[in-house]
């Protein structure tokens with residue numbers, strides 16, 4: 001090996017160090033920087049992959065040095081593992097020549113550098129984005145406080161004029177008005193600070209055990225009067241919800257903020273619905289939403305039939321000071337406060353919207369007590385006919401991917417379609433091979449309801465399960481029939497398993 005290396009780099013510009021064991025190798029690697037490490041899989045004290053793992057950094061997806069793995073013939077799994085743990089290349093030991101070493105060394109150094117530079121650039125970009133957000137926040141606060149201060153200073157100036165007026169000319173009514181103006185903006189300033197502090201989680205929540213339904217009933221009474229006659233307020237509150245620990249007065253503010261947003265989105269009137277329920281967010285859901293811990297939650301949904309939120313702005317709505325409203329109409333702190341509250345309560349918030357149709361905000365608040373209770377894994381029903389083929393129609397790639405993974409884990413086979421048209425083409429092509437359609441209701445254009453209607457024109461007994469980001473109540477009121485099978489998003493694997501099981505079972509009964 002040393003001989004080959006010396007031959008590959010004859011002019012002596014390569015300084016070679018060797019280590020006979022893994023421990024020695026590690027010590028050397030940590031003691032100085034190397035242009036490249038040739039790492040044997042078979043070391044007397046450990047295997048090369050273990051050594052590689054110990055110098056691997058997941059953040060950059062690189063080891064601390066460029067590495068070329070040396071393996072025996074037929075050790076494909078070792079080679080793949082080596083690449084997975086940050087090696088740039090491998091050489092089969094039987095094929096070592098000065099030529100192969102030279103190529104591997106050059107490649108390892110180049111690939112390593114490229115990748116390290118990219119990782120550094122990404123980190124810089126993230127840092128820049130963070131700075132941009134901080135900049136926006138600062139300028140937002142500065143702007144709002146400047147406005148408040150100009151009102152204060154303007155009125156102070158007017159008051160000074162009054163006080164220095166000749167005796168008898170002082171207008172006490174005007175003075176009182178100016179004082180009131182100052183008081184009002186100071187109160188607005190205090191409110192701004194309160195929301196900011198809640199967002200930045202500086203404010204301690206005064207948590208107590210509370211019944212979410214009671215809080216909603218109280219807030220709704222308050223709101224009905226102020227939202228105006230064109231907005232209907234509805235409540236669908238689940239019985240027997242577990243009580244949760246929460247700051248009741250902040251929760252009321254959260255409900256009011258969301259309702260005011262809903263009102264603003266329904267200038268021509270509409271319906272505001274509060275809905276509650278218990279829900280389990282499972283490992284699948286948690287894996288996709290890193291801030292979520294799997295477990296039992298109380299779900300509070302606030303939906304409106306307003307303008308909806310465009311995709312381009314949807315990912316920004318929780319940002320402090322993000323608003324689409326004209327100056328003076330919105331501070332952009334409403335949802336930032338909602339977000340801060342929910343996170344501080346150990347919960348999660350998500351939003352689902354169809355532009356032109358409406359929006360649903362869902363808050364998930366963790367069930368109180370018993371935090372670390374380990375539960376027996378739920379017993380999943382056996383697939384009715386393992387290997388049944390389910391056509392999954394869903395326009396969101398991520399959601400469709402998760403559904404497919406869940407269904408396949410349950411023992412079903414799947415076909416996928418990214419919209420109603422593609423799904424219908426698949427139905428026409430595959431016909432009787434499809435055992436069930438699992439479809440989103442709103443997919444832009446040709447929707448899930450039409451899809452199922454047309455599919456059933458061809459295959460009348462074809463079972464279908466509908467899903468939607470809207471709440472079941474909204475969907476049942478407008479879209480699907482009472483006996484249609486429906487599961488609301490987000491669904492967990494166990495619930496999905498049961499729905500599919502029942503829907504497939506129905507056809508079995510009809511066929512006999």
Ligand SMILES: Nc1ncnc2c1ncn2[C@@H]1O[C@H](COP(=O)(O)OP(=O)(O)OP(=O)(O)O)[C@@H](O)[C@H]1O
Nearest residue numbers: 261262265308317323324325330331332333334335
């Ligand atoms: N129910 C909704 N329907 C449509 N758009 C919404 C809805 N809720 C929020 N938005 C959008 O999200 C943006 C941010 O909302 P947020 O409550 O944080 O601020 P705001 O309402 O603009 O101002 P503020 O609440 O501070 O008075 C809004 O400007 C609006 O564009």
Ligand SMILES: [Mg+2]
Nearest residue numbers: 257261334335
């Ligand atoms: Mg708002």
